[in-house]
Amino acid sequence: MEHQTKLRVLVAKPGLDGHDRGVKIIARAFRDTGYEVIYTGVHQTPEQIVSAAIQEDVDLIGLSCLSGAHLFLFNEVVRQLIEQDAGDIIVIGGGIIPEEDITRLKGAGIKEIFLPGTSLDEILKWVEENVKPLSQRGGSK
Amino acid sequence: MTVELVNRILEGDVRTAARLMRGIEDGAADAFGEMADLYPHTGKAYIVGITGAPGGGKSTLVDTLITTFRQRDMTLGVVAIDPTSPFTGGAILGDRVRMQKHSTDSGVFIRSVATRGWLGGLARAAVSIIHIMDAMGKDIILVETVGIGQQEVDVTRLADTSIFVLTPGSGDAIQMMKAGILEVADIFVVNKADLEGASRSKMELQAMLGMKSGACEEWEPSVLLTEAVNNIGIEELVDEILKHQAFLVSGEGMEKRRKERARLELTEAIESSLKDYIDSNVDKAFLEKLVDDLVQRRTNPQAAASQIIGKSIKR
Numbered sequence: 001m002e003h004q005t006k007l008r009v010l011v012a013k014p015g016l017d018g019h020d021r022g023v024k025i026i027a028r029a030f031r032d033t034g035y036e037v038i039y040t041g042v043h044q045t046p047e048q049i050v051s052a053a054i055q056e057d058v059d060l061i062g063l064s065c066l067s068g069a070h071l072f073l074f075n076e077v078v079r080q081l082i083e084q085d086a087g088d089i090i091v092i093g094g095g096i097i098p099e100e101d102i103t104r105l106k107g108a109g110i111k112e113i114f115l116p117g118t119s120l121d122e123i124l125k126w127v128e129e130n131v132k133p134l135s136q137r138g139g140s141k
Numbered sequence: 142m143t144v145e146l147v148n149r150i151l152e153g154d155v156r157t158a159a160r161l162m163r164g165i166e167d168g169a170a171d172a173f174g175e176m177a178d179l180y181p182h183t184g185k186a187y188i189v190g191i192t193g194a195p196g197g198g199k200s201t202l203v204d205t206l207i208t209t210f211r212q213r214d215m216t217l218g219v220v221a222i223d224p225t226s227p228f229t230g231g232a233i234l235g236d237r238v239r240m241q242k243h244s245t246d247s248g249v250f251i252r253s254v255a256t257r258g259w260l261g262g263l264a265r266a267a268v269s270i271i272h273i274m275d276a277m278g279k280d281i282i283l284v285e286t287v288g289i290g291q292q293e294v295d296v297t298r299l300a301d302t303s304i305f306v307l308t309p310g311s312g313d314a315i316q317m318m319k320a321g322i323l324e325v326a327d328i329f330v331v332n333k334a335d336l337e338g339a340s341r342s343k344m345e346l347q348a349m350l351g352m353k354s355g356a357c358e359e360w361e362p363s364v365l366l367t368e369a370v371n372n373i374g375i376e377e378l379v380d381e382i383l384k385h386q387a388f389l390v391s392g393e394g395m396e397k398r399r400k401e402r403a404r405l406e407l408t409e410a411i412e413s414s415l416k417d418y419i420d421s422n423v424d425k426a427f428l429e430k431l432v433d434d435l436v437q438r439r440t441n442p443q444a445a446a447s448q449i450i451g452k453s454i455k456r
């Protein structure tokens with residue numbers, strides 16, 4: 001049990017809104033799935049999120065944003081990850097996000113967007129199927 | 142290959158260091174060899190352990206300590222340990238929330254670590270993670286342990302200065318006596334001094350410490366009051382840490398502690414090598430047979446263990 005690759009996930013809330021109920025529920029669900037979850041709290045800047053993710057060597061970043069600034073904030077996280085040679089960390093997002101933005105976010109490299117009303121199970125299933133620990137992903141360094 | 146990796150870590154490359162830490166935690170095959178190559182470059186950082194009851198304000202204190210040490214031009218590594226859930230194997234590592242404002246400071250490296258079934262308030266990988274931060278050139282390494290009552294004494298064997306955090310009127314005193322913390326902590330902090338009963342807690346603690354007999358060349362632990370949320374008392378705490386460091390360096394204390402730590406690491410390495418060796422080399426059927434023999438009382442645990450260890454050592 002000690003020596004085992006475990007998925008490490010960072011959950012963060014960029015932007016101005018301070019409602020962290022949703023991310024806390026997600027954090028707990030991830031823990032109950034057996035992941036190690038680093039929670040960084042509310043009002044995070046993309047810089048803070050990216051450097052925390054790199055220091056913590058996470059495989060996945062989950063962002064939640066209800067303030068409407070998701071387009072800039074989410075894209076900025078992905079851009080800075082790539083800039084720091086950490087583009088292999090997968091980013092997903094959740095929040096009230098209009099249809100046309102979803103396409104743009106995915107185009108920018110956000111792997112998946114979960115809208116309000118998505119069940120926890122759906123999210124967990126997606127992660128299970130799409131996120132492997134970085135060390136087990138073939139090819140990428 | 143590892144030369145390159147070692148150099149990158151010595152230059153302070155965060156991603157490389159973070160990955161090696163992960164490799165150690167996950168038991169990746171090459172990580173241990175890499176650690177071995179890094180080892181000669183460690184032993185320079187000053188290690189401060191912070192322990193105490195859950196919710197006492199350890200992480201908030203660490204946050205303010207980072208700020209104050211940074212103002213004094215020192216760089217830091219932080220190892221923040223939280224428990225792994227025994228039911229799911231997962232963990233929520235929440236200490237970092239309180240320190241996030243230092244996330245983008247290149248002089249600070251914060252790493253959250255789950256215990257992964259390890260007792261004693263530490264994590265198996267903690268020592269290696271400390272070494273990696275040390276090799277990166279961090280001056281001070283703060284280790285926040287899991288507050289779990291009687292078992293947090295382990296960190297004191299790892300740290301140069303051990304800080305114990307308690308809160309006013311929490312009645313921790315008796316607990317502390319039982320856990321033997323009075324004997325091993327170097328600095329006591331009554332945090333949340335804005336709450337009622339802080340000075341009384343301080344006096345009680347001082348009285349208890351006074352009961353402890355000590356030779357006159359011994360370090361006398363002090364009791365400090367802090368309000369981590371209000372950044373009060375932190376300068377004094379940093380002064381006290383540095384005073385303790387100076388005390389250790391001027392006497393034999395430092396060498397003693399480093400020796401104790403080396404011994405701990407050696408014991409640890411022997412135990413885990415032996416365990417790994419047995420896991421991968423001792424015939425499972427033979428092990429099962431011994432288990433059955435034990436159930437039937439045809440042998441006893443000590444004799445059975447000797448049979449296995451005898452086999453392993455002879456090769």
Ligand SMILES: Nc1nc2c(ncn2[C@@H]2O[C@H](COP(=O)(O)OP(=O)(O)OP(=O)(O)O)[C@@H](O)[C@H]2O)c(=O)[nH]1
Nearest residue numbers: 195196197198199200201288332333334368369370
């Ligand atoms: N009143 C008061 N509250 C404080 C003080 N310092 C910290 N706290 C609060 O105490 C709570 C716990 O603080 P943490 O820093 O997370 O405590 P901790 O010991 O790291 O907690 P665990 O890691 O969960 O064991 C938070 O709500 C802090 O805001 C203080 O000086 N006064």
Ligand SMILES: [Mg+2]
Nearest residue numbers: 199200236285
């Ligand atoms: Mg804490």
